[in-house]
Each structure stands twice: as structure tokens, then as C-alpha cells.
């Protein structure tokens with residue numbers, strides 16, 4: 596496992612961070628809790644030392660499982676969670692008001708069985724709450740020692756700039772992979788210019804970049820993959836499949852898994868420190884750290900560049 600020094604701190608985290616959305620048990624097809632627990636344990640036992648979770652993943656369930664798994668080794672784990680989607684009213688409405696963040700933070704600390712969060716991230720921007728009020732509240736919690744670093748996710752470049760006027764931001768969690776590069780144009784330059792750590796999600800294209808789908812998959816209505824990730828739409832399948840064919844070809848030449856090619860490509864992008872990768876079983880968790888990073892040639896990079904740019908325009 597490769598470890599990466601984060602900007603502005605002494606912390607080193609694994610190049611792969613474990614993602615826990617699917618582990619929450621809702622919104623991701625059939626769920627097997629025993630396997631979910633084994634996935635977290637296998638990740639930690641095999642060198643992953645960073646976990647990303649959120650209250651909204653299974654209405655607190657993912658945080659509870661993570662809390663159990665890190666018991667006795669809390670100090671060895673860089674723990675990231677999020678705030679600002681109302682799980683208590685079950686509306687999942689965005690709420691980054693200071694009072695809701697306080698409720699959310701106390702809930703996370705309890706479920707995770709810890710008295711501090713390493714990285715506390717606004718999950719989505721909340722247009723109803725002025726950003727400076729949100730950031731002032733987070734700065735207060737940091738001063739109290741309840742959180743160590745402040746990050747944001749899914750913010751636009753202008754929201755990021757506005758937040759940066761109030762408080763230095765530690766990190767951005769954008770959707771970023773070979774299948775989704777829209778953050779490259781406006782967002783990443785702001786992050787790089789401000790010394791922020793970029794720790795992206797959806798890096799395996801929700802499984803697509805492992806090459807597991809030979810045909811365009813269909814998910815049930817409640818399954819997040821049916822609405823959250825645009826590359827699952829049948830109209831993009833041709834471009835997606837062409838890209839995956841190339842990823843598989845490069846992987847075969849290097850004797851690694853397609854996922855290792857996709858994740859290594861991403862880890863080499865400017866600002867990217869660690870890639871968040873979801874796993875639903877011990878096997879997936881261990882497969883996803885093998886051969887990271889794989890060195891890609893100039894030819895590989897050129898092919899991936901060309902085909903990833905064409906996914907939505909072919």
C-alpha cells in the first residue's frame with residue numbers, strides 16, 4: 596500500500612480510502628451486512644488507514660459499522676464523515692445551518708464511538724444557509740477539538756471560493772474518474788491554487804470501471820445507481836464500453852485488474868491525494884488495493900485521454 600502525505604498536515608493516508616455508501620445498506624441493491632463488516636476489516640487489515648462515511652449512508656448504519664470496526668484502533672485511522680443532509684426528518688434536505696451541523700456532528704461522534712473526526716465535510720452545498728455561517732460553525736467545532744479538518748463535497752468553484760474567503764479548506768471531495776471529468780475545468784484549479792487535498796469519490800464508476808458489466812446494467816428505481824451516476828444511462832453505453840475496452844486492454848498488458856488502471860490514472864491527476872473506493876466484501880476491498888499505483892505509459896495515457904473525453908459525445 597502506498598501512503599500519501601496530505602497538504603498542510605503531518606498525516607499520511609493510504610492511496611485508497613475505503614468508501615462506505617453501499618455498506619450503509621440502503622440504495623445499493625441487495626445488502627449483506629456480514630460481508631459489509633468483513634469489507635471494512637479487510638480494508639484495515641490490508642493497510643487502508645482512511646475511511647469515508649456519512650450519516651446519510653443507511654441513516655447512520657454505515658457510521659455504526661465503521662465505529663465497531665475501528666474500536667481499539669481509532670488512533671490508526673483517518674476518519675472522514677460529512678454533515679448537512681437531514682436524516683432525522685428523513686427528508687434528506689440540505690441543511691448546513693449551525694444548529695443542524697451541531698446535531699449531525701454529535702450523532703456522528705456517537706455512532707462512530709469517537710470524540711473527534713479527522714475530516715468533517717459539508718456533504719452538499721445548502722443554498723439556504725450563508726456559507727460564512729456554516730464555515731464559522733465548523734471553525735468553532737474545530738477549535739473545540741471535535742473535528743480536525745474542514746472539507747467540502749459537491750461544491751461548485753464559486754461556492755468553493757466563497758467558503759475559502761471565510762476559512763482555509765482542507766479538502767474537496769468531488770465526483771471524479773475516467774467516466775466523470777467535469778471537475779477538471781473549474782474546480783481542480785481552485786483546489787490546487789489553494790493547497791487543498793482532492794479526495795474524489797465514484798473513482799471506480801460505481802463498479803463500471805472494473806469491467807464487470809458486459810452490457811449496460813439496469814438497476815431498480817430505489818437503487819442509487821439508477822439516478823446518481825449518469826454513465827449508467829443506456830444512451831452513453833457505447834462510449835462507456837469503448838473506454839472500458841481500452842482500460843481492460845491496458846490492464847491485460849500490465850497483468851493487473853482494470854480497476855487498478857482506472858485508480859492509478861486518477862491518482863496521478865493534479866491535486867488528487869487518495870481515491871475513495873467503495874467495497875461490499877472483503878474480496879472487493881483487497882482487490883481494489885492491489886497494484887496501486889500501476890505506472891501507465893504515455894501511449895496508455897493518450898488512449899485514456901481520448902476515449903474518456905468521448906464518453907458523452909460518441
Ligand SMILES: NC(=O)c1ccc[n+]([C@@H]2O[C@H](COP(=O)([O-])OP(=O)(O)OC[C@H]3O[C@@H](n4cnc5c(N)ncnc54)[C@H](OP(=O)(O)O)[C@@H]3O)[C@@H](O)[C@H]2O)c1
Nearest residue numbers: 614615616617748796797798799800801802872873879882
Ligand atoms: N460526497 C458524495 O456526494 C459522495 C457520493 C458518492 C460516493 N461517495 C463516497 O465515495 C465512495 C465511493 O463511491 P461509490 O461507492 O459510489 O463508487 P465506487 O467506489 O466507484 O464503486 C464502488 C462499487 O463498485 C463495486 N465494486 C467495488 N470493488 C469492486 C471489485 N473489486 N470488483 C467488482 N465490483 C466492485 C461495488 O458495488 P457492487 O458490488 O454492487 O457492484 C462497490 O460498491 C462511497 O462509498 C462514499 O464513501 C461520496
